[in-house]
Amino acid sequence: MTVETDDSKAAELRDRLGRRSIVLVGMMGAGKSSVGKRLARRLSLAFADADTEIEQAAGMTIPEIFALHGEPAFRDGEKKVIARLLEAGPMVLATGGGAFMNGETRAAIAEHGVSVWLKAELDLLLRRVRRRDDRPLLKTDDPAATLARLIELRYPVYAEAAVTVVSQDVPQDVMVEEVIAALMDHLPAAPTGEPN
Secondary structure (H helix, E strand, O other): OHHHHHHHHHHHHHHHHOOOEEEEEOOOOOOHHHHHHHHHHHHOOEEEEHHHHHHHHHOOOHHHHHHHHOHHHHHHHHHHHHHHHHHOOOEEEEOOOOHHHOHHHHHHHHHHEEEEEEEOOHHHHHHHHOOOOOOHHHOOOOHHHHHHHHHHHHHHHHOOOOEEEEOOOOOHHHHHHHHHHHHHHHOOOOOOOOOO
């Protein structure tokens, strides 16, 4: 019975999305990729990670792109890759932390998707990002201060996302259900064709 209900909820959300993608935005460490993969599986949608797609298109890692070409070149490539992925929807798309800061990217997401901000507190982000050593923007003497500055800069822009879900230290499947519930609240029911 629960599985049937879950499947019907997933089907209803897909109907409400139509051709739009679910686009996860937020800081590095907010859980966009890990939650996104599970969300896509739960909804029977394709999953794409913009950072992975950028690396494949460039034939090098993101730290290598930053080192060889700089952040502006990376951001330009990121904008193009996200625009291409949005055209291929519907899917669940995890974006890099800086992607939503670009006005053209925000406009493309609004046109072809539904943005979901996974909002996380600084201490949670710090715990998560310390597990990995591949974050070019955190290659500083004080990663905590850098992350705090990025939060101050980015959170007002992330707040423009269609939906906000607070990222917590809970099992990722719990976060998936919270994202689904928030999207169901945000998206109107698909028309049934019945008279009012």
